[in-house]
Amino acid sequence: MESKPSYAELGQRVKELENELQTKEQFFNNILNNIPDLIFVKDANHRWIYLNDAFCAALGRSREELIGKTDYDIHxxxxxxIxxxxxxxxxxxxCANSNEETYTDAQGELRTILTRKSIFKDKKSGQIIVGISHDITEKKRAEQALADSQRRLADIIEFLPDPTCVIDIEGRVVxxxxxxxxxxGIKKEKILGKGDYAYSVPFYGEPRPTLIDLVLKPDRDYEKQYLSIKEINGDLFASVAFSSSLGIDGRxxxxxxxxxxxxxxxxxxxxETVRDITAMKRAEQDRERLISELQDALANVRTLKGLLPICSACKKIRDDKGYWTKIEAYIKRHAEVDFSHSLCPECAEKLYGNEDWFKKREDKPKK
Structure with missing residues (x-):
């Protein structure tokens, strides 16, 4: 039969257990205080009963100032x-709950935290709330900066004077x-998010690769359909392309x-950005057609050259067959020139110089 321990032995054992508990508590405190996230424990009345160093530093208060207080005492x-x-x-x-929250830190700066709270039931204290908060302020700022940048880019694209389309790597319109x-003629609400070459239908009447697809995946067969296409530093430039589906006569x-x-x-x-050059192209076509017509006309012009037999009295011309023809008829036949008839001042004077109406006319030639 074992003998009961003495009071001295019991006291020693209690002291050892207290030291062991203190060591374990210190060990866990060291772990929790070296975690950069904010860790807190609240009782059912929302009073803080434990806070790690990161939590205290974030609020700029000592642990002694915060223990026993509630959020309304600080925030x-x-x-x-919230x-x-x-x-x-x-x-x-x-049930555990995760949500984003904001608070004002010791420097007066608004911080955003992602907090997870859960319930722990303690026999002595009842229900207690155990929470850990991870600061996501910089992440939120980066996300906001990215969103602002994307919005500015979207605004720039939206108000570009040239028609512009953007697709993602999967070929969906963004x-x-x-x-x-x-x-x-297609509103963005009808096309955004669509793939399978839906953006080519307004131009070609069917879903098919266009220039924006060729820059991602070259296809020589489709490249041949452009009148001129070249690559510079990875970008594709199509100088001219024709769409039969746009406009009455195509664009x-x-x-x-x-x-x-x-x-x-x-x-x-x-x-991809495109520019309507129909007016310029039509003008080029009209100019080329006019040049062609002029070249054809010049090729058909029959020139007058050599010596022409002409009557010194009536001014008729003898052609190569021996016939005498009025000078205007001859020139018209050989040079495709039309004539209008009038009198020169000298001839008019000879014919009508003695007439009173002729002497009194207002359109007398200057001498």
Whole structure:
């Protein structure tokens, strides 16, 4: 039969257990205090009963100042209302909850945190809330900066004077600006997010690769359908292309397409701008047609050259067959020139010089 331990032995054992508990508590405190995330424990009345160093540093308060306090003692009412609402949700449902929250730190800067709260049931304290908050302020700022940048880029594309289309790497339309809406007759709401070459239908009457696709995946068969296409530093330039589906008689346009890259240098899509050059192309065609007609006319012009036998009295010309012909008829036949008839001042004077109406006329020639 074992003997009962003495009071001295019991006291020693209690002291050893206290030291062991203190060591373990210190060990866990060291772990929690070296975690950069904000860790807190609240009782059912929302009072803090444990806070790690990161939590205290974020609020610029000592642990002694915060223990036993609530959110309303530290934060603004608007912020504390949100904290309590999420605390009550966890207390009432017993389920963990994750949500974004904001608070004002020790420097007066508004911070955004992602907080996860869960319930732990303690026999002594009852329900307690255990929470950990991860600061995502910089992440949110980066996301906002990216969103602002994308919005500015979208605004720039939207108001470009040239019709512009952007597709992602999967060939889905992600931008379709106002000028493109006007040219194609397709509203962006009807085309955004669509793939399978849907953006080519307004131009070609069927889904098929266009310049924006060729910059991502070259296809010589389709490239031949452009009147002129060349590549410069990875971008494709089509000087002239014809669309029979646009306008009454079709439209001519020139386009430029290039790849789009992300920050890692990976291709994420392509962009194409087109410009309607129908008026210029029609003018070129009219000019070429006129030049051709003039060249044909010049080729058919029969020139007068050599010596012409002409009557010194009546001014008739003898042709190569011996017939005498009026000079105007001869020239017209050989030079395709029309004549109008009138009197020169000398002849008019000889014919009508003695007539009173002729002497009194107002359109006398200057001497």
């Amino acid at each position: 603004t009412k608007e912020q504390a209302d 904290f309590w609402q999420k605390d009550n949700l966890v207390l009432e449902t017993g 931008a379709w600006n106002r000028a493109m809406e006007k040219m194609s 001519y346009f020139e386009g430029t397409a290039g790849k789009l890259y992300n920050s890692e240098g990976n291709v994420v899509g392509a962009i």
